[in-house]
Amino acid sequence: MVFPAHNVLGTTGTVRVPKTAELVASHIRQQIIRGQLKEGDALPAETVLMAQLGISRPTLREAFRILESEALISVRRGVHGGARVHVPSEEVAARYAAFILRYRGVAMADVYAARTILEAPAAGMLASRSNSVTLAKRLERYLTESETATETASERPWAAAGFHQLVVELAGNQTLTLFSTMLESLFEAHNSKYIREHDPQPTEQHARRGERAHYKLVELVRAGDAVEAEAHWRRHLSELSREMIRSTEGATVIDVLG
Amino acid sequence: MVFPAHNVLGTTGTVRVPKTAELVASHIRQQIIRGQLKEGDALPAETVLMAQLGISRPTLREAFRILESEALISVRRGVHGGARVHVPSEEVAARYAAFILRYRGVAMADVYAARTILEAPAAGMLASRSNSVTLAKRLERYLTESETATETASERPWAAAGFHQLVVELAGNQTLTLFSTMLESLFEAHNSKYIREHDPQPTEQHARRGERAHYKLVELVRAGDAVEAEAHWRRHLSELSREMIRSTEGATVIDVLG
DNA sequence: GGGGATTTGTCCGTATGTATT
DNA sequence: TAATACATACGGACAAATCCC
Numbered sequence: 379m380v381f382p383a384h385n386v387l388g389t390t391g392t393v394r395v396p397k398t399a400e401l402v403a404s405h406i407r408q409q410i411i412r413g414q415l416k417e418g419d420a421l422p423a424e425t426v427l428m429a430q431l432g433i434s435r436p437t438l439r440e441a442f443r444i445l446e447s448e449a450l451i452s453v454r455r456g457v458h459g460g461a462r463v464h465v466p467s468e469e470v471a472a473r474y475a476a477f478i479l480r481y482r483g484v485a486m487a488d489v490y491a492a493r494t495i496l497e498a499p500a501a502g503m504l505a506s507r508s509n510s511v512t513l514a515k516r517l518e519r520y521l522t523e524s525e526t527a528t529e530t531a532s533e534r535p536w537a538a539a540g541f542h543q544l545v546v547e548l549a550g551n552q553t554l555t556l557f558s559t560m561l562e563s564l565f566e567a568h569n570s571k572y573i574r575e576h577d578p579q580p581t582e583q584h585a586r587r588g589e590r591a592h593y594k595l596v597e598l599v600r601a602g603d604a605v606e607a608e609a610h611w612r613r614h615l616s617e618l619s620r621e622m623i624r625s626t627e628g629a630t631v632i633d634v635l636g
Numbered sequence: 637m638v639f640p641a642h643n644v645l646g647t648t649g650t651v652r653v654p655k656t657a658e659l660v661a662s663h664i665r666q667q668i669i670r671g672q673l674k675e676g677d678a679l680p681a682e683t684v685l686m687a688q689l690g691i692s693r694p695t696l697r698e699a700f701r702i703l704e705s706e707a708l709i710s711v712r713r714g715v716h717g718g719a720r721v722h723v724p725s726e727e728v729a730a731r732y733a734a735f736i737l738r739y740r741g742v743a744m745a746d747v748y749a750a751r752t753i754l755e756a757p758a759a760g761m762l763a764s765r766s767n768s769v770t771l772a773k774r775l776e777r778y779l780t781e782s783e784t785a786t787e788t789a790s791e792r793p794w795a796a797a798g799f800h801q802l803v804v805e806l807a808g809n810q811t812l813t814l815f816s817t818m819l820e821s822l823f824e825a826h827n828s829k830y831i832r833e834h835d836p837q838p839t840e841q842h843a844r845r846g847e848r849a850h851y852k853l854v855e856l857v858r859a860g861d862a863v864e865a866e867a868h869w870r871r872h873l874s875e876l877s878r879e880m881i882r883s884t885e886g887a888t889v890i891d892v893l894g
Numbered sequence: 895g896g897g898g899a900t901t902t903g904t905c906c907g908t909a910t911g912t913a914t915t
Numbered sequence: 916t917a918a919t920a921c922a923t924a925c926g927g928a929c930a931a932a933t934c935c936c
Contacts, residue, residue: 397923399701411739411892423901434925436694439903440701443657447702448732455902456933466735474706474729475814481669481724484810492811495757503753552742553750556733557815634669653932655903681921692905697923713922714913 399440402431406441410450410463421451421461468556472563473634480634486568489632490619493561497542497615500549500558502608505599513548514600520544521592539566541592545611564632565622571633572626584621588614657698660689664699668708668721679709679719726814730821731892738892744826747890748877751819755800755873758807758816760866763857771806772858778802779850797824799850803869822890823880829891830884842879846872 409415421427428438442461445451449470451461479489504513524537539562546558591614598607623630654662667673679685686696700719703709707728709719737747762771782795797820804816849872856865881888 397701397704400705403705407735408892411735413739425901436697436926437924439694440698442902443655443698444701444705446655447658447661447705448735453902454933455900455931457900458934459901459932461902466732466739468736471729471732471736474724474732477665477669477706477724478726478729478814479811481671482810488809489811492809492815495761495809495812496754499753499757551746551750551753552740553737553747553819554753556736557750561811634666657903683921694906695904700922711922712913713911713920715920716914717912717921 397440398433398437399444402433402438402441403444405431406445407448407450411466415463417463417465419463421463423460468559469563471556472560472567475560476564476567476632476634480632484632485630486626486632487619487623487630489561489564490622493558493565494612494615494619496554496558496561497546498608498612500546500551500554501595501599501611502604503549504545505602505607506604507550510599510602514596516548517541517544517596517599518593521589521596535569538588538592545595568629568633569622569626572629588618655698656691656695657702660691660696660699661702663689664703665706665708669724673721675721675723677721679721681718726817727821729814730818730825733818734822734825734890734892738890742890743888744884744890745877745881745888747819747822748880751816751823752870752873752877754812754816754819755804756866756870758804758809758812759853759857759869760862761807762803763860763865764862765808768857768860772854774806775799775802775854775857776851779847779854793827796846796850803853826887826891827880827884830887846876 406415406421415421422430424435424438428435431438442451442453445461446453449467450464452464453459453461504510507513520541524540527537543555543558543562547555549555591610595607595611595614598610664673664679673679680688682693682696685691686693689696700709700711703719704711707725708722710722711717711719762768765771778799782798785795801813801816801820805813807813849868853865853869853872856868
């Protein structure tokens with residue numbers, strides 16, 4: 379594999395000429411996205427890659443920084459170090475969405491509202507499916523299993539988030555599921571940052587009400603009542619949003635870590 | 637500004653120690669996202685930044701590559717060259733979403749379906765708003781203006797995409813608008829790549845039907861009929877999706893450029 | 895537990911290409 | 916056209932971290 383050392387086209391007018399590091403990064407990225415490089419795979423050592431690709435170390439390192447910022451590789455030092463491959467993650471996509479939203483000064487309330495708009499129809503789709511009884515069973519099993527699995531109260535929100543994710547996932551649209559996961563990732567990042575600064579409120583009463591709402595959705599899905607399932611889930615999501623916004627009062631705008 | 641030359645904490649156990657280039661990139665990125673650096677602003681020259689931040693040229697260049705891959709800066713050579721600042725763009729977020737979808741082998745039909753799920757409720761929200769008459773006027777004005785502005789048939793799809801964007805935008809949720817823009821960006825990338833390979837079909841008849849559907853939505857919004865507006869828009873979007881999928885038959889899976 | 899080997903992290907100096915004046 | 920200023924790329928060197936024996 380050879381990359382053009384001193385860009386082939388010479389003077390290129392107004393055309394943007396990609397730098398060597400970008401080309402190298404794209405080359406490796408494509409192998410990851412196409413599945414030719416799998417999770418955990420080790421890339422060759424720097425010296426080997428330099429020879430294979432015909433580039434210098436600084437150039438290779440620039441490519442590594444690009445891929446590292448996309449969480450597609452992680453580099454460690456030491457004797458068995460080197461670059462290791464990772465699958466593209468929703469967190470990164472959520473991160474970039476957060477950059478945009480933060481730049482525009484979008485409030486967290488807006489993000490919560492988006493979840494409601496997105497998830498409520500998903501609940502309706504679930505109930506209107508022909509195999510809604512099977513789907514209801516899947517949902518119910520998740521609830522009972524997570525009930526026995528959760529030991530401390532602190533990990534209950536995580537289980538609840540998993541239920542919301544499952545609702546969207548069973549609706550059967552992968553793009554929608556991705557968006558939903560991105561939103562969940564934003565909430566998680568925002569809340570964890572907030573919890574670090576303030577005191578976490580367990581809100582035992584709210585947890586019980588949430589649990590009842592989850593079981594009620596299962597029933598509506600089982601009954602195949604799409605209209606009521608969507609309406610019920612919308613109410614639940616709205617209430618949840620209000621609660622979250624009130625409890626994190628003061629942190630109204632998206633906060634970006636990176 | 638001084639970054640820890642040889643990471644302060646020394647041995648850090650299992651904690652991931654961020655590299656200097658990442659810190660520098662984050663530092664500059666935050667200034668951009670917080671609006672302290674504005675679109676078109678020029679960053680100091682490399683030598684100046686090296687002195688200001690107390691880092692070497694390779695490290696600074698690694699940071700530049702990271703920011704460049706996020707489209708937050710663009711670097712040019714020559715006398716008045718250097719790094720120029722850009723606002724965070726939806727295309728980048730769409731790009732990473734595309735990486736994830738492509739990795740999972742998601743079909744374009746899935747992405748189109750997501751647009752339907754997302755935009756249809758937005759149309760309903762539009763009609764149910766108290767100022768729906770004003771919103772209808774905005775939509776109508778866009779249609780008449782784009783009608784006079786479009787000269788060639790090739791730029792008509794662009795105008796249509798703008799109308800769809802406007803529908804979501806007027807629904808008033810910025811997060812939803814971002815998602816919608818990301819989807820539109822994916823369609824644009826996919827179609828432009830497809831058009832380059834095949835022959836573009838103008839489909840005059842479809843264009844007229846689409847135009848009628850747009851005007852009908854305006855009427856339903858003006859009348860404040862939320863239920864029918866949502867149903868109508870869903871039908872229109874579904875038909876549009878079928879049409880696009882059929883006309884790009886063979887390119888069923890998301891394709892990623894980068 | 896300590897020493898050595900391997901691999902990346904950071905730096906410096908230099909040469910070359912490129913765009914502006 | 917020539918000079919100038921800037922980024923691009925290369926090679927070599929040392930420091931730091933990690934693992935194995």
